[in-house]
Every structure is written in structure tokens, then in C-alpha cells.
């Protein structure tokens with residue numbers, strides 16, 4: 001196998017695949033996927049892709065994104081997302097991708113929470129991510145190295161030369177002129193989450209171990225409507241578009257209580273609805289449900305086929321039967337700090353894009369369906385930057401091929417303790433006392449004889465906790481309470 005490439009792309013979600021597709025075929029590109037290519041958050045995305053419907057809607061999309069982000073967004077990044085969004089969607093459609101449309105071929109747009117207009121495109125009803133992923137995979141001109149975990153970046157004197165990988169029980173180095181991290185979020189750090197099993201913050205941890213800055217790591221988004229009772233580690237999401245199209249959040253008495261917490265009720269931003277559910281449950285001890293009775297069975301089955309299939313499989317006759325819900329961890333607004341071309345600050349030839357990256361576009365709370373769009377828009381920018389700056393030759397700096405032990409005997413027990421700790425103390429509601437307690441325990445765990453992969457999780461958890469401790473006022477998804 002070759003060990004030297006022009007571009008190495010870590011991750012095969014929307015960000016990694018679209019970056020690859022935007023690079024010239026003449027380049028020598030390798031993508032690395034920790035598992036099967038589809039075991040990523042992109043594949044599980046349901047609701048759709050937000051996009052400004054016309055020039056007039058760009059300013060409104062910017063406004064909605066800034067408002068959801070609680071004034072914490074980077075305005076320039078938001079302008080890039082909203083103004084370059086329609087070009088990114090047009091490129092996808094020109095390649096042959098089919099979003100859901102009516103019989104006359106007009107695109108169908110739906111609405112989601114905190115969007116002031118219907119601007120969400122979808123595909124396969126509620127299988128947008130799966131359809132886009134399959135489409136991008138079919139178009140891909142470059143090879144993917146599957147079942148391969150990146151365990152380190154090859155960085156010397158603030159320059160990246162490639163990545164160290166673990167594949168088929170062997171550790172080896174892959175060298176490249178340019179490296180793109182497109183490794184997604186941090187879901188597996190939390191006990192209850194909606195994320196793919198591959199999403200465990202490895203690359204964020206590797207960046208921290210090299211002194212690379214992560215930003216806004218206290219900003220973790222919890223999705224309000226998740227079916228958490230199933231046995232799988234990844235919990236079943238009940239898409240935001242259900243609420244956009246009429247689903248109601250009720251307690252066990254059928255009371256629509258979210259209006260007591262915000263005048264926008266179920267259509268308030270995600271963090272607001274998540275806290276309303278969490279607090280109402282705490283206050284009343286009542287179970288919370290998603291009531292789908294606004295949908296006729298025929299329409300529901302056609303519009304939300306995946307949710308219909310999955311919930312029926314788990315014994316819920318939707319839409320007639322209501323579904324018990326809880327908030328669960330969903331999305332990381334924080335990430336590896338980059339400029340607006342995806343360049344990781346202060347490290348030559350290293351880029352980050354998609355959910356792992358932080359441009360400041362989501363601020364303190366991501367607007368629904370803005371992240372698939374982020375993957376499309378910013379990956380095109382990264383690819384453009386790479387084409388403009390890639391050198392004919394890059395002096396190869398050789399690195400040892402040894403790696404620390406990745407997993408040790410007691411790691412699983414500690415990993416589960418960490419997930420519980422993060423859920424309880426760095427979750428939906430936080431307080432200084434709980435955060436300090438979690439920080440102390442994470443520091444203790446870091447001193448134990450543990451494998452490298454757990455160490456990376458701990459480093460990122462510590463970063464989330466310490467960022468939360470530093471932000472002493474509530475903002476967006478970071479919400480502080482007084483401990484009772």
C-alpha cells in the first residue's frame with residue numbers, strides 16, 4: 001500500500017466526502033474511515049438541509065442563525081454559510097442529486113424550529129443524510145481506507161505531515177502534503193446521545209495533545225425529542241421537522257407545557273425546548289411524550305418513512321400512539337478552531353471542516369439543519385484553499401511508527417463512568433459545584449494507567465468542563481443553575 005499522498009482526508013461524512021469531490025481528480029487523495037463509511041452522523045441525519053430560498057431570504061437566514069446562536073456567532077462565518085449555501089445546493093443538484101419535489105418538479109421546503117420561513121430541503125422524506133451520503137459515495141473518485149482509526153497527527157514545528165493510523169492490528173504512518181480533519185463531533189462522551197458509534201472525539205483529543213486550540217467547547221447541543229428507551233447506544237432521534245409540521249410536546253396528562261417556558265412553544269430553539277422538557281420533568285415528575293396525532297397515518301408513513309419504520313419496530317404504532325421522549329446529546333458547536341477557509345490556526349497544511357471544526361458559525365446554539373449545509377459550504381472552501389496552496393514537492397519529515405497502547409483492561413469501566421459524569425454534570429443544566437466535581441474526577445482518571453483512546457476522550461471532556469467553568473453566565477446551550 002502507498003504511504004504518501006497529496007491529500008489525506010480523515011472522515012467520510014458529508015464534510016470529508018464533499019471536500020474530496022471538490023478536489024481535482026488529478027490529485028492523489030486518500031480518505032480514512034474508522035468503520036464502514038456510513039457509520040457517521042451524516043448517514044443518520046433526518047430533517048434536511050437549510051438553505052436561503054432566494055437572495056431576499058439570505059438576510060433572514062443570517063438573522064435566524066444569529067438569533068439561535070444567542071448572539072455568540074461569528075457574523076462573517078454566518079454570512080458565508082447563508083450566502084454560499086444556495087451555490088452548494090445547486091452544485092449537488094447539478095451533479096444529479098434529487099431532493100424531494102412535488103409532481104411538477106418544484107422543490108419541497110419544510111420548516112423547523114427557530115426558522116422564520118420554510119427553507120429546509122429534504123430527501124427520501126426523513127432520510128436526507130442517508131440519501132446525500134449514498135449519493136456522495138457513488139460520485140467519489142478516490143479510494144477509502146476502511147476500518148482505520150487515526151491515532152495521531154504527524155506534526156513537527158507547527159507543520160502537519162500526515163497521520164498515524166491503526167488498521168488490521170498494525171500501526172503505520174500515512175504521509176500527505178495536506179491533511180483535512182473531517183471527523184465529526186463528540187457524541188460518545190455522553191451517556192445519552194443520537195450520534196453514530198464512531199463519533200468519539202478522537203481527533204479533538206489528538207489536537208489538544210498537540211496544543212491545538214479548540215473553541216467554545218462548553219457549547220454542547222441537546223436535542224429535545226429523542227426516544228432514549230431503546231437498548232442501542234445511539235438513541236433514536238425524532239426529527240425537528242415533526243414539530244415543524246405539527247407534532248406537539250405533551251406531558252402524561254396531555255398538557256402542552258412548553259408555552260409556559262417560551263412563547264414559541266415547541267418551535268423555540270433546541271436548547272430552550274430541551275430545558276423546558278428537562279425542567280418540567282424535574283418539577284412534576286411526569287413522563288414527557290411527542291404527540292403525533294396531527295398527522296394522518298398515510299401522510300406520516302409517506303413523509304417520515306424511516307421514523308415510521310423504526311418506531312413501529314420498537315413497538316410504537318406511530319402516529320396514533322404517542323412516543324416517550326427525553327433530550328439527549330446531539331451536536332457539538334465547539335471544535336477545532338479554524339479560519340473561514342478551514343485552515344487550523346498556527347499549523348501549516350492542516351485543515352478541519354464539518355462538525356469537528358469551529359468557525360463560530362453556530363455560536364452558542366446551532367440552528368436546525370445548518371450543519372449539513374456547513375459541511376457542503378466549508379468543504380468547498382477548504383478544497384479551493386488546498387488547490388491554491390498545495391506544493392509540487394513537500395520535504396518529507398519521517399516519524400516513528402510506534403504508538404502507545406490504545407486500549408487497556410479497565411478502560412471500559414472508566415469510559416462508562418465518564419459518560420455518566422458528562423451527562424450528569426456537563427449536560428443540559430450545569431452548576432459550578434457539579435462541574436468542579438466532574439473536573440476533579442476527570443483529572444484523577446487521567447493519572448490512571450489507561451489506554452490512549454480513553455485518554456483522548458478524557459482530554460476533550462476536561463476541555464468541555466473547564467470551558468463551562470470559565471463561562472460564568474448562562475448563554476445558549478450552556479445553562480447554569482443554582483444547585484439545590
Ligand SMILES: Cc1cc2nc3c(=O)[nH]c(=O)nc-3n(C[C@H](O)[C@H](O)[C@H](O)COP(=O)(O)OP(=O)(O)OC[C@H]3O[C@@H](n4cnc5c(N)ncnc54)[C@H](O)[C@@H]3O)c2cc1C
Nearest residue numbers: 011012013014015041042047048150183184354355369372
Ligand atoms: C441523528 C442525527 C440527525 C441529524 N439530523 C440533521 C439534519 O436533519 N440536518 C442537519 O443539518 N444536521 C443534522 N444532524 C447533524 C449532522 O448530521 C452532522 O453534524 C453532520 O452530518 C456532520 O458531518 P461531518 O462530515 O462533519 O461528520 P460525520 O458525518 O459524523 O462523519 C465523521 C467521520 O469521521 C470518521 N472518524 C471519526 N474519528 C475518526 C478517527 N479517529 N479515525 C478515522 N476516522 C474517524 C467517522 O468514521 C466518520 O466517517 C443530525 C445528526 C444526527 C446524529
